[in-house]
Amino acid sequence: MxxxxxxxxxxxxxxxxxxxxxxxxxxxxxxxxxxxxxxxxxxxxxxxxxxxxxxxxxxxxxxxxxxxxxxxxxxxxxxxxxxxxxxxxxxxxxxxxxxxxxxxxxxxxxxxxxxxxNAAATAEYTVGLLLAAMRRIPETSAALAAGRWAGEFYTYDNCGPGLDGSRVGLIGAGAVGSRVARALAALGAHVRIHDPYADQALLRELGTPVGDLDELLAGSDVVSLHARLTPETRGLLGARELALLPEGAVLVNCARGALLDEDALCDALESGRLGAAGLDVFAVEPPPADSRLRSAPRLVMTPHLAGAxxxxxxxxxxxxxxxxxxxxxxxxxxxxxx
The missing domain is CATH 3.40.50.720 (NAD(P)-binding Rossmann-like Domain)
Known part of the structure; x- marks a missing residue:
């Protein structure tokens, strides 16, 4: 041949x-x-x-x-x-x-x-990006590299939340989402999952199934996207959906950029309503030079590396x-x- x-x-x-x-x-x-x-x-x-x-x-x-x-x-x-x-x-x-x-x-x-x-690699990276955004690891590393001890990141208002005891909402429970669910549960998170296509027995094994997306968002301190990009899921999270999240919530997307309205994300970060976010995927890759994402506060970005x-x-x-x-x-x- x-x-x-x-x-x-x-x-x-x-x-x-x-x-x-x-x-x-x-x-x-x-x-x-x-x-x-x-x-x-x-x-x-x-x-x-x-x-x-x-x-x-x-x-x-x-x-x-x-x-x-x-x-x-x-x-x-x-x-x-x-x-x-x-x-x-x-x-x-x-x-x-x-x-x-x-x-x-x-x-x-x-x-x-x-x-x-690449399911295992993407799941690992998702957890890493989530922790980096929550605990402000890139900011503190950059400060120390620049010669500044940055003790203010130890204050209550700046140190960031933890996973233990937090409510984590996963959108999608496929090969990646299911691995993320198990990893976060091991770290003490209360895992809640929305996936209308998944087997309900599997969802109960992984965490708490939530049939309504709005309910999942309203009750999650952390949200991670693991849905496939389809005509139905394009723009799945926009301004209305982000407004449902509790104040200070953290959002991570290592799935597909077009699942998320990036302008709405920037609005939520700039207003302070969203505590932090981590993106490995973008609607346009790489993001344009004038993209608002490049200057959004408390946003950790990586160049589509989760599966690498x-x-x-x-x-x-x-x-x-x-x-x-x-x-x-x-x-x-x-x-x-x-």
Missing amino acids: HILAAGDHFVAPDLIARELTAEIGTGHRIDQLCLPWPLTPFGRIAEVDEASGDEETILGALRGAEALVTQMGPVTKRILDEAPGLRLVVVGRGGPVNVNLEAAAERGVRVCNTPGR NTAVAHNAARLAAAEVGRYLRGEPLAHGVV
């Missing part, structure tokens, strides 16, 4: 190639291509989202290939039209948003992805290689979407 390993600077092409060789042996041709992400932000390419590279580069490297293993490479209608030998696309991420699934199905190209590859650790890169490559192995052996794909 002729395979293109179109990696990037996170899930590197040689890592993909090594996992492919371990899975299917050495009797196959594996070409490698390195795409510019994350040194260059992903974006929309033709009709697909969150992609890296360009159609010409992918087409040149795909010539004669039957399978493409990639994390960010665009798989557009044009690429599918001009790579007639392509039979399998494996996307090493939670969702194949960089693939035109309708066009792939029309051409009989199988598509699969690797859900759960070395274990995730290995997970993605290994899970993707396993799908190629299944395809070659004529077995059902574990995570086929087309």
